[in-house]
Amino acid sequence: MNRLGAFYDRFILPHPWLILSLFSVLLALTALRFDQFRLDASAESLVLENDRSLEQYRQVNRTFTTSDDFLVVTYTPHDPLFTAEGLERLRQLRDELQSLESVSSTNSILNVPLLHSPDLTLETVDTEIRTLDEHNVAPEISRQALLDSPMYPNLLISEDGQTTAIQVNLPTPARYFDLLNQRDELRTQADQGEATEDEFNTINAEFIRYSAQLGQERDATIEAVRAILDRYRDHASIHLGGVPMIVADMIRFIESDLSTFGLGVLAFLLLTLALIFRQWRWVLVPLLCCGFTVWIMIGVLGWAQWPVTVISSNFISLLLIMTLSLTIHLIVRYREFQHDEPDAAPRTTLRNTLLTMIRPCFYMAITTIVAFGSLTFSGIRPVIDFGWMMTLGLSVAFLITFLIFPALLSLLPPPIDRRVSSDSVPFTDAFARFTERFRATVLISAAALAILCIIGLNRLTVENSFIDYFKASTEIHQGMITIDDRLGGTTPLDVVITDLPAPDTQLQDPFASDCDPFLDDCDDYRDTWYTYQKMRQLGAVHDYLHSLPETGKVLSIQTTLALLAQVNGGKPLDALELAFVPAAVPDNLKSILLTPYISEEHDKARFSIRILETLPDLRRQELLDKIRHHLSTELGYDPDRIQLSGMTVMYNNMLQSLFDSQIKTIGVVFAAILAMFLLLFRSLKLALVGMAPNLIAAGSVLGLMGWLGIPLDMMTITVAAITVGIAVDDTIHYIHRFQTEFQKDGDYIATMHRCHRSIGKAMFYTSLTIIAGFSILVLSNFIPTIYFGLFTGFAMFMALLGALTLLPRLIIMVRPFSTL
Template identity: 80%
Template sequence: MRRLSAFYDRLILPHPLIVLVVFGLLLAVSALKFGQFRLDASAESLVLENDRSLEEYRQVNRRFTTSDDFLVVTYTPEDELFTEAGLSQLRRLRDELQALDAVGSTNSILNVPLLHSPDLTLDTVDSEIKTLDGNDVSPETARAALLDNPLYPNLLISEDAKTTAIQVNLPTPERYFDLLRKRDTLRDKATSGSATEAELADLEQAREEFIRYTATLGKERDATIREVRDILQRYRNNAEIHLGGVPMIVADMIRFIENDLSTFGFGVLAFLLITLAIIFRQWRWVLVPLLCCGFTVWLMVGLLGWAKWPVTVISSNFISLLLIMTLSLTIHLIVRYREFQHDEPEAKPGTILRQTVMAMIKPCFYMAITTIVAFGSLTFSGIRPVIDFGWMMTLGLTVAFLITFVIFPALLALLPPPRDRKVASDKVPFTDGFARFTEQHGKVVLSGSVVIAALCAVGINKLTVENSFIDYFKSSTEIHQGMITIDDRLGGTTPLDVVITDDKPPESAGIESDPFASSCDPFLDECDGEEEYRDTWYTYQKMRKLEEVHQYLDSLPETGKVLSINTTLDILARINQGEPLDALELAFVPAAVPDDLRDILLTPYISEEYDQARFTIRILETIPDLRRQALLDRIHKHLTTELGYDKDQVLFAGMTVMYNNMLQSLFDSQIKTIGVVFLAIMIMFLLLFRSLKLALIGMAPNLLAAGSVLGLMGWLGIPLDMMTITVAAITVGIAVDDTIHYIHRFKVEFSKDANYIATMHRCHRSIGQAMFYTSLTIISGFSILVLSNFIPTIYFGLFTGFAMFMALVGALTLLPRLIILMKPFS
């Protein structure tokens, strides 16, 4: 402490202006990279560490020439759709969308093949196909043809023909995939340890190039979506129009988070300002804490920009948390400063400031280091965004502590506050009431804590890890309404691919790919066994098995539109006068389909190069009891047990799989994280307090606070998701702060008279005030988050407030009651 005291006496307190000037230069350097600060809600931000789902997803899209990079415009006109006027209006909308620079193409009922001609056969399919764009087809004929085609209903047109969809394709440039492959190849070498120095330098360059290009691509896509919305707005007078699609979901999530960071960031600051003004009644006690909070956020935003470290949906609340932690530190300093002013009214401001810093730096350091441990435990998670969030908060808390104990005293040295005479009469009935209640009703405190702990245990057992994208947005938002429309009328929202790989015979079996090498002719007969080993998918036996898969997937209540090669075969059967194709006709399906229809009817479902068949499914996000993992398990079990496919033959891919993998890891991650948190904090308490009894006492309110938040979520049926996973760690960090400050102050006060009851009352009137002010300020500030359109942000605000309340109650009742009961101080 002598060296620390000398540091303040020589550098900080005598030269506050120089300190602030040097710090101002640091802020200026930090601000240079504000433009590099960015949000990332891409598929990579939802992927688990070492999870191959993203690569498998991209691989499936490449093999089957498909992509989810498209917007869906739902169009329900007020008047009849299938009239000349109705189709003309739709055509004008489609043409405006297609004219946008970033739009590669569009698909709608206007340009898809109708397959309605009476002269259409398998032999004339190339010449007799007609479209609304290219041929003179009456609206009623087109309506009947579209509804009669198994491909279009619940995809491009609703079953009642009142709603249609325009698919606006936004192709990802090949340069993106080139940069991605280059980065991943170099990263794999670096991970395996085989990369040379030159390759490591190339990796750093590839990362920066990929980040720059991704940021540019993201801005272009956001601009395109804004242009699409501007076009749609002009047509809304005569139609109900909604926008959907994965790119729009990503863009809206980023937009909501950015709005929350700016709008609610200022709103939180305003609430904090008002609360601080009401509590302390001096402008210095409003300005100085807000400056410290602002400087912390400023530096962290700049540091993330310099490091080119993107903020994800999960870590987007780190700014709010830094405000909490920085404000908590400054309020404790303010309360202690005012106490010294009251106790020593004749002391000089510099003396009081020095006493405050020396008295509070030790408990605040303990608080900061244990909170860093709590957030650092998130790095043990298997989820990359959660790991990044843990590191961000670790760095942010370090910055907050340094700013509080460097800039706070420098500012007060320049702006010494006058003595507040009202401090002498300051009594906080809230904390005094807790002290009296704890003294008089100790058994009630203990028994009540046991009851709450039991309720928490039951609630935690009710926790689930399922959630839908639609649950992230208020019902009044366009994205929510669009998802409902797509689910109800156009076959589902979230994509899921089921890919089946052909089972090849061992080379030693000597079975040739020549269909005539077998005694069974697969073109004419329904062969068993041998026929399955042929290279082509277009055989009777294989198509019959694929049809069984299709029918099963289509029968599930969670699935909307299901498409596969069997959809194509149904279309061809209708062309073939309603007769199913025989074995010989199946063999010639690839030749019968015209080249301009292959990308619609064949390549999205069959990859003969990789011997794979693909089923594309749309999951209904609006089903209340949607359970993704149970659905995937049920599908996998049916395919492997009932239909006889090997486990290695079945692959799930798509956004549904990646999101589900992250969700399913949350519960294990939460248990692992909480376990590491409490183990680390227990060790920290042992080091800080040097008493096993005191460490155990300190753990009790922390366990109760974290358990209360998780238990409440379980009782309310609020699932763990990519945002609420952090609530428990946040709660522990907050509860640890109160616990450390209270125990440290209790130890100091106890040395005066060795009276536990009297010490408790003094602590409630001193450090209890600081804890009460901190909790009140933060609860009131974060209450504004309930106005957000992003549901996870609302949950964050509500549970942060609840966590502060439970931490305060535990530290003012259970903690002192246990101290009085166990008497850990000699």
């Protein structure tokens, strides 16, 4: 401590202007890359580290020439759709959307083939196909043709014919995938020592720049689409949906929350600090410290080209919490020294404050870093990054608090506040009296709360829907409901069946054996999928997937066969007709009817499914397990031949990994914190006592979520680490102060009352300021942000309650300190 005092006496306190000048240079350097600070909600930000699901998803898209890179415009006209005027207005809208530079094509009821002609047969399909765009088809005939088709209802048109959809295709350029593959290859080579880090960093920087450029172009396109749609809303109810829009709106809401609510939080913090301390210095200095911490971290993330994702978007709010907590503890201690030694020089008071508080604050920072460090063991890159961001951010917050705070206060020494008194703090005094008087009540209440927490924890789930992220008043929420209810579902899921070749492939002529491949299941013949037996098997898969309550529209080769059967006079295709399906389908329709569902080159069949996001009981993991189990046990497919892919799978993998790495391993986190307490307090009894309020606080937040039925998702699941970090703060500060105060008279009860009047004030002010500041987040349109604000406030309250009741009660009962 003498060395630390000498450090402050020699370098910090005598030279505040020099410290602030050097710090200003650092601020200027970090500000140079503010423009590189970015948000990322791409597919990579929602998958596991090295998860093969993303590559499988891309491989499926390449194999079947499909993509989820499209917007869905739902169009419900106020007047009848199938009139000359109604179709013409829809055509105008479609043409405006298609004219956008980034739009490659559109699909709608205007350009899809209508199978209504009485002259249409399998032989004349190439010449008799009609479309609304190219032929003069009566509106009512076209309506019936669309509704009678097995493909279009509940996809491009609602079953009542009143709502239609325009699919606006936004293809990702090939350059993106080229850079992505180069980056992944160089990463692998760098790990194996076959490439240098500089080579990898160069291509990674280029990939990041190009991804950011594509993101900006995609956002501009979506805004242009919205502007076009606004011009047609007088005549129709229009909603916009699709995976790109979900991504764009998530980023838009987060950016809005970071700016709008960031300023709102700061305003609330300013107001609360002003009401508590009533001196402008005690408002300005902590806000400057908080602002400097966020400033530096944003600059560092920009320099490192380290993207902020949906998961880590709350790191700014958390840094505000932690930095504010540190500064409030210093402020309260400074004011106590002013009250106890009113004649002391301001520098002496400041020096005593720093030397007294640096140890507990250092302990708090280190232990909180351990709590957030647990996130680095996750398998998800954005969660790992969040852990490292908070680790670095907490280090920055600690350094700013104990370097910049004293420099600012040296230049702005606050006058003595005569209202400061260690004898009258009604709120904390009430807790001290309650803890002293109702000893059994505190312990019984804690035990009952622990039981409720355990029950609530068992109710936790990791299932939720994207629609739950947005308020009912938002366009994206309304669009998802419309798409789910009328147009077949929102989130894509692909089921791919691989027809593996038989071991003996020497038989090339299917008619050289007694087995007829068009009538029987000939194991030795795998040259074509278009046999009666295989199509019957695929039909069983299609029927099963369609029967599931979680699925909306299901498309497969069976949809095409049903459509061709309709062309064939309503008769199912026989074995010979099945064999000639690839030849019978016109080349310009193969990309619609065949290649999305059958790849003979890769020997795969695909089922395209849309999951109903609005289903209240949606359980992704149960659904995926159920599909795999049925296909393998009931339909006899080898599990190795079954592949589930798509956004549904990737998002589910992320949620399940979060659950495994954060909830199931939370015991490991607490074990690490217990080890830290043992190191800090050098007492097993005291370490165990200190763990109790942390367990109660974390369990209370997670238990409350379980009781309320709020599922864990990619944002709320980190609340465990957040709560532990907050609770650890109060615990360490209280125990450290208790140790100091106990040495005065060795009286546990008197020490408790003194602690409640001193460090208890700082804990109360910190909690009150943060709860008030973050209450403004409930006004957000992004539900995870609302939950973050509510659960942060609740975590602060539970941590304060545990530290002011359970913690002193256990200390008094266990008596871990030696008497004088």
